[in-house]
Amino acid sequence: MATATLIKRLMRERPHLREPLQFYRRVSELWAASAPDDLTRVLVDPDDRPLRLARGWPLIDPPRFADADLSRTADTWRRLLALMRTRNPALAGAADAVDAAFGTGSRCAQHLAAMLGHQTVPPLPPTVPPDFTGYLVRLALRPSLVPLLIPLGEVFSDRAWNRPVCPLCGFPPGLAEELERGRRLFCSFCPAGWSYTVVGCAFCGNAAEQHLACAIEEVEPGYHVAICTRCKGYLKTVHAHEVGREIDPSLEDLVTVPLDHAAQLEGYLSPTAAVASAFEVRDDRAR
Ligand SMILES: [Zn+2]
Ligand SMILES: [Zn+2]
Structure with a gap:
């Protein structure tokens, strides 16, 4: 879970995300209690x-x-x-x-x-x-x-699974982390994450190069959005070495709300669109 110091730093760096970050801090406190x-x-x-x-x-x-x-x-x-x-x-x-x-x-x-x-x-x-x-x-x-x-960890192995759905709850991923080989996917519903080495859209399996595009990376440095023109799905993807911190999926989800807005303006859909619709972030760069 992100520390209060990190949240403060992010608020300074990204004043347009002050509201969602403050909300996240309060939610984290609520979870802890x-x-x-x-x-x-x-x-x-x-x-x-x-x-x-x-x-x-x-x-x-x-x-x-x-x-x-x-x-x-x-x-x-x-x-x-x-x-x-x-x-x-x-x-x-x-x-x-x-x-x-x-x-x-x-x-x-x-x-x-x-x-x-x-x-x-x-x-x-x-x-x-x-x-x-x-x-x-x-x-x-x-x-x-x-x-x-814990019970998931007792029977689960990344290599044997390698599927685009969550092994704990069955939901699709809401966020991906780019790894040297493949990606780590984070569930859009629960706190589980798992590795996935298959290339292509994590929602429909489309691997045709011309149908997968990376877009709007200039909106948030350290992130890109993988969009699929076949199923119209998109997956926010974080490059941990570029953002320079350990990945906290719930926090990344909020920090990248401008990416949701940008992708949704283009007509793309995400399983975690709820996060974006909960926060009307005023970010001129995303418009
Ligand atoms: Zn899950
Ligand atoms: Zn797709």
Whole structure:
């Protein structure tokens, strides 16, 4: 997790990102203070895990969320909503509407379990941005998902996997780090990362050179965006030696919000577009 010193330095270097960076700092503090729910039971049974990975399936079995006790996640969720309200006036109305729809305490925990397990969301007014609840639940679940990296590490091997989806939750990557050989992909939903040596689009597999282009790298030094003209997907890619720090996917995601805006203006789509839509960053360079 990024240190307060690093965040301060980034704020000085990138004043246009002050808002999202401040938000990130508050979210990190909230994560550090949050108690996790025990989500071991959303994983498939221990005996089934090696075979599951060998088949290319993730360890989390989403319907199992429906029976999970998410009461601590519900607490984090409500504190995140309160934070959203104060930090981002544009989203205050959406935060109020989500708060009213999900309720508090055990009712909120049940709604979250149903959202993750059955993909059902209580009715929300159209003023709530479509990705808003997904973005929030991702942030709220994080403290409870981090402990699942341990059972994943017991059965997972990068070489045997080498797939463009997350071995823990099955989501596509939200960020990539360029390595000497291949890339390290970071999940768009959970805290897992894994290596991927296949060349081409990580969403549709398109490897035709003319369909993959790198663009808008002048927007943020140390990053490029791999765009795919076939599926219209894009993947923000960081060059760790150029940015000169260890990669913290959640932080990179916020620092590169201008890249999301630039790519989306060109009509490209990302699984983490929610981050960008949550922050209307005023950055002339990205326009
Ligand atoms: Zn994941
Ligand atoms: Zn593609």
